[in-house]
Amino acid sequence: MAEPCAIIGVGQTAYRTRRPDASMAGLLREAARRALDDAGLTWKDIDAVVIGKAPDLFEGVTMPEAYLADALGAAGKPIMRVHTAGSVGGSTAIVAAGLVQSGVHDRVLTVAWEKQSESNATWALTVNTPFTTSLVVGAGGYFAPHIRAYMRRSGAPDHIGTLVAVKDRENALKNQYAHLKIPGISREMVESTPMLWEPIRYLETCPSSDGACAMVLASSDAARSAPNPPAWVHGTAMRSEPIFFAGRDTVNPRGGIDCAADVYRQAGITDPRAELDCAEVYVPFSWYEPMWLENLGFCGEGEGWKLTESGATALDGDIPWNPSGGVLSSNPIGASGMIRFAEAALQVRGMAGEHQVDGARRALGHAYGGGAQFFAMWIVGSDRP
Amino acid sequence: MRSDVNHVLEFPGGYTRSVGPVIGRFLSELRDGRLVGVRTAGGRVLVPPAEYDPDTGEDVTDEFVPVGPAGTVTTWSWVADPRPTHPLDRPFAWALIRLDGADTALLHVLDVGDHAEPPRFLKTGMRVRAKFRDDRVGGIRDIECFRPEVTSITDPSRLEYRLQGGRALDRFLSGIAEGRIIGHRCDVCGQVIVPMKGLCPRDGVPTSEEVELPHTGTVTTFAVNNLPDPRAPEVPFVSAYVLLDGAGLTMLALVAGLPADQVRMGMRVRAAWRPREEWTKSMSNIKWFEPIDEPDVPFDEIKDYL
Numbered sequence: 001m002a003e004p005c006a007i008i009g010v011g012q013t014a015y016r017t018r019r020p021d022a023s024m025a026g027l028l029r030e031a032a033r034r035a036l037d038d039a040g041l042t043w044k045d046i047d048a049v050v051i052g053k054a055p056d057l058f059e060g061v062t063m064p065e066a067y068l069a070d071a072l073g074a075a076g077k078p079i080m081r082v083h084t085a086g087s088v089g090g091s092t093a094i095v096a097a098g099l100v101q102s103g104v105h106d107r108v109l110t111v112a113w114e115k116q117s118e119s120n121a122t123w124a125l126t127v128n129t130p131f132t133t134s135l136v137v138g139a140g141g142y143f144a145p146h147i148r149a150y151m152r153r154s155g156a157p158d159h160i161g162t163l164v165a166v167k168d169r170e171n172a173l174k175n176q177y178a179h180l181k182i183p184g185i186s187r188e189m190v191e192s193t194p195m196l197w198e199p200i201r202y203l204e205t206c207p208s209s210d211g212a213c214a215m216v217l218a219s220s221d222a223a224r225s226a227p228n229p230p231a232w233v234h235g236t237a238m239r240s241e242p243i244f245f246a247g248r249d250t251v252n253p254r255g256g257i258d259c260a261a262d263v264y265r266q267a268g269i270t271d272p273r274a275e276l277d278c279a280e281v282y283v284p285f286s287w288y289e290p291m292w293l294e295n296l297g298f299c300g301e302g303e304g305w306k307l308t309e310s311g312a313t314a315l316d317g318d319i320p321w322n323p324s325g326g327v328l329s330s331n332p333i334g335a336s337g338m339i340r341f342a343e344a345a346l347q348v349r350g351m352a353g354e355h356q357v358d359g360a361r362r363a364l365g366h367a368y369g370g371g372a373q374f375f376a377m378w379i380v381g382s383d384r385p
Numbered sequence: 386m387r388s389d390v391n392h393v394l395e396f397p398g399g400y401t402r403s404v405g406p407v408i409g410r411f412l413s414e415l416r417d418g419r420l421v422g423v424r425t426a427g428g429r430v431l432v433p434p435a436e437y438d439p440d441t442g443e444d445v446t447d448e449f450v451p452v453g454p455a456g457t458v459t460t461w462s463w464v465a466d467p468r469p470t471h472p473l474d475r476p477f478a479w480a481l482i483r484l485d486g487a488d489t490a491l492l493h494v495l496d497v498g499d500h501a502e503p504p505r506f507l508k509t510g511m512r513v514r515a516k517f518r519d520d521r522v523g524g525i526r527d528i529e530c531f532r533p534e535v536t537s538i539t540d541p542s543r544l545e546y547r548l549q550g551g552r553a554l555d556r557f558l559s560g561i562a563e564g565r566i567i568g569h570r571c572d573v574c575g576q577v578i579v580p581m582k583g584l585c586p587r588d589g590v591p592t593s594e595e596v597e598l599p600h601t602g603t604v605t606t607f608a609v610n611n612l613p614d615p616r617a618p619e620v621p622f623v624s625a626y627v628l629l630d631g632a633g634l635t636m637l638a639l640v641a642g643l644p645a646d647q648v649r650m651g652m653r654v655r656a657a658w659r660p661r662e663e664w665t666k667s668m669s670n671i672k673w674f675e676p677i678d679e680p681d682v683p684f685d686e687i688k689d690y691l
Contacts, residue, residue: 060540118537141610144609145624146691148607196611197608197612245587246574246634247633247689
């Protein structure tokens with residue numbers, strides 16, 4: 001039986017197109033210091049550091065944990081780096097939680113980040129070897145066919161993606177850290193933007209952001225002296241699957257279904273829509289909201305778009321998804337998963353500010369990566385498990 | 386300078402100017418590579434210094450204060466076509482620069498690099514630093530110019546590899562080099578995996594039974610790309626998942642030979658090969674897939690390959 005793990009500190013930088021004023025170390029320290037402040041701790045109180053970021057080729061910094069150890073107060077302490085593509089922010093938090101749940105450490109600092117302005121993600125994701133030829137179409141070009149397949153399979157009307165694009169950007173207006181803030185965002189505005197990778201329109205995609213997110217995770221003992229209310233980890237799960245195999249369902253991947261089942265079992269959840277108060281789910285293209293609603297079991301297969309259309313996932317709906325504005329509003333890739341996990345924690349701590357879901361006591365944080373093949377999820381709650 | 390001048394008036398050797406004790410101190414410090422201002426009775430620091438407070442007319446104090454070498458641009462003016470007497474022969478800005486520690490701004494040259502138009506980073510508030518000449522004489526031109534502060538560096542990166550494709554991929558590409566598409570059948574699930582990897586990722590078993598596949602297949606799903614790609618510079622282009630007849634999984638390929646808005650899920654296609662003399666051991670031997678004159682495959686038959 002695992003030791004309880006609490007989230008006692010959350011720190012975020014504002015997410016921006018560019019942070020030319022900050023070095024990579026400076027950006028991480030900004031988020032980490034805010035998390036330490038929230039936890040009422042200093043660098044020296046931390047036992048171990050776990051960092052996560054997307055592929056090294058993005059910014060060309062290999063083994064960032066070696067370069068960043070001093071910057072994160074890890075001199076003489078364990079530090080490790082996690083990498084699971086776009087889901088990395090989530091898996092990093094899970095690895096950090098594991099260090100507390102195993103009873104090894106009392107206070108673990110975890111940080112994830114991306115400086116997309118100094119990176120070229122499309123180039124880094126599509127480097128050719130002499131043996132393959134890839135279509136340099138970026139993440140949008142990769143996911144567009146799967147979105148088309150979802151639309152066809154579910155019979156969803158065309159405007160569902162637009163609804164999500166509007167809803168998440170409306171939420172972002174309430175989040176002080178969000179990158180995209182588009183006052184007056186409307187369906188007409190989204191529909192007037194060009195198709196980049198049909199069926200994906202410009203405003204149905206996530207931005208490229210610079211930013212970092214950090215958390216301080218603590219044992220029960222360490223959480224006792226925290227100045228602010230903690231969130232408690234009720235379950236963590238990771239799954240992955242190969243990108244190509246016969247019988248793979250790319251619209252509703254098995255890895256995501258299994259990962260959700262595992263995390264619900266740990267948290268004792270049988271009906272996620274009824275038993276969770278909100279969810280921060282990795283939705284980089286608007287259509288992934290209905291797709292993940294089904295994959296995560298919030299409804300039956302083919303029903304996700306109906307939930308979105310009914311307004312159930314809006315901030316005032318029965319199961320708000322991405323009250324923070326989500327990945328559609330801020331996307332420092334390596335950090336995007338951790339932001340989901342951290343925002344879920346902020347919700348159940350009652351510290352989400354203007355985008356707080358009233359009375360939220362249990363929340364899901366979710367991340368996915370690669371070709372929708374790596375999954376990381378946690379459920380956090382106000383009550384100690 | 387005009388080329389058609391017909392008269393020149395030049396004072397022999399240049400005029401002598403006594404600079405006085407305050408500007409003299411400023412220029413002497415400048416010759417030593419230091420920047421100083423003078424403090425007024427009211428406490429302000431003047432750079433460049435004067436013997437008097439320009440606001441009150443009172444004498445300044447005899448306190449000289451180190452300032453700079455960095456400062457902030459308070460305003461600027463772009464010189465698009467430098468004249469021969471200008472300090473730089475490429476476009477630059479005249480800028481008022483308030484050195485750190487000073488209360489007034491100094492007019493000087495701001496060199497922002499080689500730009501025909503004012504670059505976006507040139508703006509009031511930008512941080513700049515003095516570049517001193519090596520050989521200084523005690524004049525304002527001992528500062529060659531101001532330059533932006535360093536905010537980023539360029540970090541070249543190059544890795545060299547000697548790659549091998551591995552046995553399965555090598556065999557697959559050998560087939561492609563002969564105009565054949567080869568896959569492996571998995572002993573457990575019976576599915577044909579193409580390109581083969583020498584294993585079935587689902588069943589976790591090695592595969593070795595070769596199967597040659599036809600060059601025809603069905604588009605399962607696709608994207609219409611409106612952002613150009615080096616392999617498909619013309620937009621829109623269609624990237625599609627093609628299920629070769631008899632294969633157990635799709636492969637990503639270009640679809641061409643019809644307008645992008647006429648590509649359909651279920652559409653039948655055939656590989657379009659480059660001319661044989663251009664073939665190499667590479668997937669680029671197949672240019673793209675083109676439609677063939679067969680009825681579309683019903684959605685039910687492809688829905689499990691999405």
